[in-house]
Amino acid sequence: MQSVNPYTESIVEEYDEHDEEDVEAALSRAAETFEEWRATSLTERRGLLTDAADVLREREEKYAELMTEEMGKPITEARSEVQKCAWVCDYYAEHAAEHLQEKTVQGPEDAETYVRYDPLGPILAVMPWNFPLWQVFRFAAPHLTSGNVGLLKHASNVPGCAKAIEEVFRDAGYPEGVFQSLLVGSDLVEEIIEDDRVRAVTLTGSGPAGRSVAEQAGKNLKKSVLELGGSDPHIVLDDAPIAEAAETGARARTINSGQSCIAAKRFIVHDAVYDEFVDRFVSEMEALQMGDPKDEDTDVGPQAREDLMEELHEQVEDSVEMGAEVRLGGEPEDGEGYFYPPTVLTDVPRDSPAGCEELFGPVASVFRVESEAEAVELANDSQYGLGGSVWTTNLERGKGVAARVESGAVFVNELTKSDPRLPFGGVKDSGYGRELGVEGIHEFVNRKTVFVQHGVGDE
Incomplete structure (x- = not known):
C-alpha cells in the first residue's frame, strides 16, 4: 500500500x-x-x-x-x-x-x-x-x-x-x-x-x-x-451582506482545496444582488493563492489524487458543453502536482454535472433566482441533504429559510462546519x-x- x-x-x-x-x-x-x-x-x-x-x-x-x-x-x-x-x-x-x-x-x-x-x-x-x-x-x-x-x-x-x-x-x-x-x-x-x-x-x-x-x-x-456526499446550497437573499457572503463563500468552497462534503457547492443568488455578488465572489476566488501545501501562505493545495482531478475536470467540461459559462479557472494547471484552480461557473443548467452532481474540488456553481421561494426550491432540488447556509441581514427571515431547507444542518450567515457539541449528519442521499x-x-x-x-x- x-x-x-x-x-x-x-x-x-x-x-x-x-x-x-x-x-x-x-x-x-x-x-x-x-x-x-x-x-x-x-x-x-x-x-x-x-x-x-x-x-x-x-x-x-x-x-x-x-x-x-x-x-x-x-x-x-x-x-x-x-x-x-x-x-x-x-x-x-x-x-x-x-x-x-x-x-x-x-x-x-x-x-x-x-x-x-x-x-x-x-x-x-x-x-x-x-x-x-x-x-x-x-x-x-x-x-x-x-x-x-x-x-x-x-x-x-x-x-x-x-x-x-x-x-x-x-x-x-x-x-x-x-x-x-x-x-x-x-x-x-x-x-x-x-x-x-x-x-x-x-x-x-x-x-x-x-x-x-x-x-x-x-x-x-x-x-x-x-x-x-453533499452539494450544499449557499443561499444569498436580496438583503444579504454581500461582502461577507462572498468572502465566506470563497472560503466555504475551497476549504481543504474544495474536497469537503460540507463545502458550499451551489451558490443560489437572488437576482437583485446577483451581479454584485458574482463580481465580488469571482474576485475573492481569484485572490486565493494556489501552490505548495507546506507553504504557510497557500490557500489551495493540490487535489489528493490524479484520477480525482481528472474526474472533476470531466464534470466541468460536460457542464460547459451543456451551457455553463466559465467565469474563472476551468482548466487543470500544467506542471507537477494535481492542481485544479479555483473555478466559478455561472448559467449552470440544473441537469448538468455542476447542477446535480457533487463536484469534489474547488469549483463553484452559481445560480440566479427571482425570489426566496425559488431559492428554497432550488436548494431542495438535490439528491443530497448534508448542510447549507443562508445569508440575510434579517435573522428571523434566515431562521425561516433554514427551517425549509432539507438538510442535516443549516447555518445562517456562517459557513457549514462540524462542532463536537452539535449533532452532525445528513438526510436523503x-x-x-x-x-x-x-x-x-x-x-x-x-x-x-x-x-x-x-x-x-x-x-
Missing part, C-alpha cells in the same frame, strides 16, 4: 497490507479486549481520552505534515485539523459521563424505571482521505469512551495517517486492541462486516460505498451510520445517523430499558 504526495507526485512511503490472517487476529483481539474494556470505569476511559488529546497537541506539527504529504492539505488547515481532534477528545472527556448517565423515566409508582447506555462491541469504521485524522477521531472519541472498541479501515492513500492514529491511542495508554488500524483494501470490508464479532459499522465516504456498506450491515442486522454531541455518542450503545418492580419479595 503506497502513499503518494500529490504535490510532488513521489512516493511518500510503502506499507505492507494486512492479509486475512492479520484481520482474523485483529478481530479476535478486538473481541477479547472488549470484554475487559467494557468493564473499565468510565472515569478511567475519560482520563485516557484526555491523554490522547495531550498526545495530539504534543505532535501537532508531525501529524499536520503527515497529512499534507499524504493528501495535500494546506499546512495551516492540517494544524487546525489536529487541534480539532484534540478538541473532540476534550469534549467527550468532559461530557461523556453526562451523556451516558442513566436516564430515569417516569413509570408506575411502585416500580423503578430507567434507561442505561451499554456498549455494543467491536465497531468497524470505514473512513475517507479528505480529513484523515478528524473523521476518525470524531468516531473514536465518543465510541471508545462509551466502552466500544474500534477497527479502522482507512482510505488506501493515507496509510500513514491510519498508523499515526493507532499510535496516538497506544501512546496515550489505551490497552492493546481497543483501537486497531487494518491496512486492507475495500474487497475485505464485506467479510469484516459479516463477522459475528463486529457489532456495528460506520462509514464516511461516497454514495456507492455507503450503499454497499448499508446493504451488508442490513443483511447482517447490524447498526450502521453513514455520512455521505447524504446518509443517516448522527455523529458528535449527545446524539452521536448514543448511536452505538444499547439503550437498555430497566424495570425494577418494588414490593415483590420485599421483607
